[in-house]
Amino acid sequence: MARAIDRHRRGLDRDTLYFPESDPEEEACKAAAAYLGGGPLENIALTDSTTMGLGLLYAGLRLKRGDEVLTTEHDFYATHEALRLRAVRDGIVVRKVRLYDDSATASGPEMVSRLRAAVTDRTRVVAVTWVHSGTGVRLPISEIAGALAERSRGRDEADRILLCVDAVHGMGAESSTPVELGCDFFVSGTHKWLFGPRGTGVIWGRSEAWPHVDPTIPSFSHEAMSAWRNGHPPQGPAAVLATPGGFHSFENRWALAEAFAFHRAIGPARIAARTREQASRLKDGLSRLRHVRLHTPRSAELSSGLVCCSVDGTHPGEVAARLHEDHRIVASVTPYREPYLRFGPSIVTRPEEVDALVRAMASLR
Ligand SMILES: Cc1ncc(COP(=O)(O)O)c(C=O)c1O
Known part of the structure; x- marks a missing residue:
């Protein structure tokens, strides 16, 4: 392309x-x-x-x-x-x-x-x-x-x-x-x-x-x-x-x-399966962190590739900046009244990168 x-x-x-x-x-x-x-x-x-x-x-x-x-x-x-x-x-x-x-x-x-x-x-x-x-x-x-x-x-x-x-x-x-x-x-x-x-x-x-x-x-x-x-x-x-x-x-x-x-x-079905696999891996990892609150449902029926969460006591903008500066990880902050931290693992994300993100999130506490 x-x-x-x-x-x-x-x-x-x-x-x-x-x-x-x-x-x-x-x-x-x-x-x-x-x-x-x-x-x-x-x-x-x-x-x-x-x-x-x-x-x-x-x-x-x-x-x-x-x-x-x-x-x-x-x-x-x-x-x-x-x-x-x-x-x-x-x-x-x-x-x-x-x-x-x-x-x-x-x-x-x-x-x-x-x-x-x-x-x-x-x-x-x-x-x-x-x-x-x-x-x-x-x-x-x-x-x-x-x-x-x-x-x-x-x-x-x-x-x-x-x-x-x-x-x-x-x-x-x-x-x-x-x-x-x-x-x-x-x-x-x-x-x-x-x-x-x-x-x-x-x-x-x-x-x-x-x-x-x-x-x-x-x-x-x-x-x-x-x-x-x-x-x-x-x-x-x-x-x-x-x-x-x-x-x-x-x-x-x-x-x-x-x-x-x-x-x-x-193949759209393979892409959907891979996207889901990455998002589930991320949600599983984040849900083990006590200072992180997951806002996206764990169920694959009710979610897709987007994963939103927040970190206790820290504004999502500050977390996104730290992830970028310290780990070269790009996250966004949702542009809604209640802002959350948002990730988009996809077919261009490797499982090791998802794991690295979970480790980076763990290190915030
Ligand atoms: C749900 C939703 N719709 C529309 C848009 C805007 O998309 P676009 O940049 O293609 O206009 C966004 C985000 O940018 C979005 O999150």
Whole structure:
């Protein structure tokens, strides 16, 4: 992938009209569809990030004043802010439900039942996050989808509850596809667990769900531009029209197909198993340290690659700085009201590195 980025960058530097032989944007959509399921034109929109995808989705969903969007207290700023902006603009109602009180002991059935209980007759959209980046909790999305399908039974197709998922900390770490999860929209950046190019992302939408979204940024697709030249509104697949036009960091976007191909070559199930193995090893090690409190569930059913914890009496920022300075270990601090220390062991982390991290954490006391 790095080689592909470099090849495209050099091509663009040399010649502003550089364009690879096979349309690389089409290749990126095909690769995304091969990985996520569905078809490149029917289901995939390309974006520059998760935040852009969520912004476009929540700005573009066909909702009217008084329609309700149900989200949770645990989502990232990007979901909450995109919905707040939409509420300010169009008078939709946004409600937030708390799915667990203590992340470490979160329970799948309880999360589903708390969410189900918060749905009302006015709920049109449920906006959740697959793996919470503030705690590492992984939601039982397919069970949530089942509960919402039940709640939608009897409603007109136009009023069915749409399940929209911020999938950024699941895609590339978990192997379930959007269809297996049962969601309507699956939004993700591709630079995190997929290790794709910076400044790239996707929105996957079910074919029946895409018509519920109006584009926000003009598409540069052939269909849209020729419709404009001929003086009528654009026709064409809704996912294609939802892909923002304009000049992008093309050297990165055009290398996206390689990132999906890399994961498919290894196999998403093997990647998920390895990611889980590393995260479990880390959680086992951290749970033996008396000064460390684990906030991510131990259960593999309710977690993924993210591991969040805190150290008694020390701010997570200070721990992250010490890990970096003394051990060359990179940890982040969750950007939430209650900040935790966060690790992301993955397929590029070796078990010995996980053990070294546990030893470094042990040495903090
Ligand atoms: C759950 C979640 N969603 C979205 C984002 C933003 O992703 P991006 O940088 O791709 O916009 C983050 C973190 O950066 C996140 O933790």
